[in-house]
Amino acid sequence: MMEHSELATRAFVDVHAIQEELEQLRWGLHDDGEAAEHAAAEARASVLNLITVVGNETRLRVVTRVLDRLSITNPSRTLILLAQHDRDSPKLEAEVSAQTRTETGHRVTTERVILHAHGEVATHLGSLVTPLLVPDLPVILWWPGRPDFDNPLFDSLCELADRLVVDTDEGFDNAHLERLLGVARRDEARASIGDFNWARLIAWRQIAAQFFDMPGMLPRLAQIHGVTIHHGIDGSLTQAKLLGGWIRSRMASVNIEVPVELRPDESHEHGVGRMLIVTGGEGGVARFSISRLQGARLCAEIRIGDQDFASRTVRQAARSAEELLAIELLLSGHDVLFERALAAALQ
């Protein structure tokens, strides 16, 4: 049974006042009796600072819901920047609050600051963010939607962040993917990058790897002929490109070049529908396939020559935004495999 309570919400504009309010909430010194009781009941754990940038109120509501659910696994200081630099009438407002969630006898608490800025100040929010971060904890920048790569705010936040998390499923074309890779490969102050789409492919990558863990199958990997990736027909190819980039980059690490073909599949609207790896080897051509089935499942099959060799069905539940974000938050440092897969996807 989960309970959720909000300890306090107050509006401020002065950074020192915001800092003071956060300290009050954090250490249970608040003059609000209930807030103090909750906050003082136990010492608190924080694992990270999370900065999120949104461009409108609708996105703010969505992001707030995701972060509420995320707080169950990641007690953090959360800064949500509602940055609307293209709106007239300069404005800067801050809301400070703390949320406590209780589940199975455990309690986690997050502090949240929502900074709402119009006009020029919206591009300089980075200067307000720095003093509000909890020291010594990693800083994650989650940019829902496609980042505005040319906005100075993007650059200033990337310099603060240890990790930038995006979802390349949200309208990234090759030019955007190039810019994203550029963030990870900057000479200075480079953030590592994470991508929800990469996390969505974990099951596909695991099963593909497990094929060749089976006894006698590893030599076939060295004799890989090619890979075909079937994708949905809605025109979004990023997932398929990433999966193809992954297998190409992995095989390139042992100097094996793999032709990858992307093919539309009318039985799926979106995402990867099927991956087929064809290899040579003893006993004839082998076909290793992973197919997405109805009801969030994957079917893995091996066929050698004209014989069915093995088959199994496993779960591939669609992951929610907070689950994908939680996966990204557990990673630290550069995800070299992802960066190589992304580079290979762009070739």
Place this chain on the structure above:
Amino acid sequence: MAQAVTTLTENVLREGLILPRTPDPAVMVIFGASGDLTARKLMPALYNLALNRYLPSGFSVVGVADTAISEDEFRSRVADAVNKFSRSQPVDRAVWQSLAEGLIYLRMPFGDQEGYRRLSALLQQLDHDRGTNGNRVFYLATLPQFFPVIVEQLGSSGIAHAGDGWKRVVVEKPFGHDLQSAKALNQAIHAVFTESQVYRIDHYLGKETVQNVMVFRFANGIFEPIWNRRYVDHVQITVAEDIGIERRGKYYETAGALRDIFQNHLLQLLSIAAMEPPPNFDADTVRDEKVKVLKSIHAIDVDNDVVRGQYSPGWVAGQPVPGYRQEANVSETSNTETYVAVRLKIDNWRWADTTFYLRTGKRLPSRASEIAIQFKNAPHQPFARTAIQGLTPNVLVMRIQPHEGASLKIAAKIPGPVMRLRTVNMDFFYGSSFLIESPDAYERLVLDCMLGDPTLFAREDEVERAWALVDGIEQAWATQTPNFPNYAAGNWGPEAADALIERDGRRWRRP
């Protein structure tokens, strides 16, 4: 495109994935397949491993029991059990179906030679049909008296050594009843399997929380330098249960708290708390260090260092509960202990003269497992005597269950113009950082066994050393009749247990 054939020495696709290695396709033969353990723990663990993609294609289960049921009935029973006991709900029918395709029931008495011939043929057929390549896990989930019978038959029928592939045997607790029976069982098993093939389960070691104690000690540089006789005053290890013996009266009458908890769980916690840092996390390296602790325990003076107890009727959590002698399948004159407290020392450079107090009991006021390290007082207090009244030494507590985490008791100044100090607790709950569901201990252990990693399983010498300690206590007890019952349910054990620690000028913690 023609390209030169490269020889791969490792699976390059595996790099970076959370699962380090997929077990080889194998057949798990569960002896005692119609029993409680299979239904409540094993099959739900296997289902969850399958669900989370930890099991390989071709993985198969042969359930062996002497219960008159058809294969369909067996599958249906197992499906019901998974539905009821799986930690992830609802059960995914397609995943279950995929696992159930490799699920077979074989009815046979455990000592029946003809049955083993049928089992052998069935295993060969599975190797052919499902590509399991002779890899086997023999899981002994039966009553202990069948362990030697099954192992002997696995040897004489040739199943234990047939063909290629690895063969491993998993033996459930209790592993023996005393040192002699444990040695006899080890001997019987070693007549067929080598030690590296034997996986003795103590499910406590599969708990995330117990593994966390090792992480706490060896991944944080600040604790190890003070983890010794110079700074530690004494250590208290508690495994307290508020429940009684539930439906286990028949078993408990032959076991008691000493065999049921002290021999395995308490001594495991002691080993982990007191062991030297292992140079690596290899199975034998870790177990070598744990065994060294057991070997270093100073001879226990049972009359002075051990207290046993048995509960009488009382109140627990606001409910009246019966005494032990009133429980089902328990003798009205039973002298089986439901509580034991042991005071011991470890003879090595790290711990010489440091006392360890271990206790476990049933029907205690609350459920708690913890390791508490009580540090010595600061060597000199510059504050006035009145300022430090009531101040207690630092205590570091590692809580195993419930509310897994750690707390450190420290002194702090009470705000105000006068210098007065008080003790405060710094608490850390793992739950406030990771509200992530932990896998069941059996999932971890079954997977480790299939991957050939015995780190979290008890080794022969570890088990025998633990039994030797228990035997010493049992032999001394056998010469005296205890005055049972000697504590009321809902209390922290007999008065003699308080006296045991108070003689040293200390007190039991209230966990």
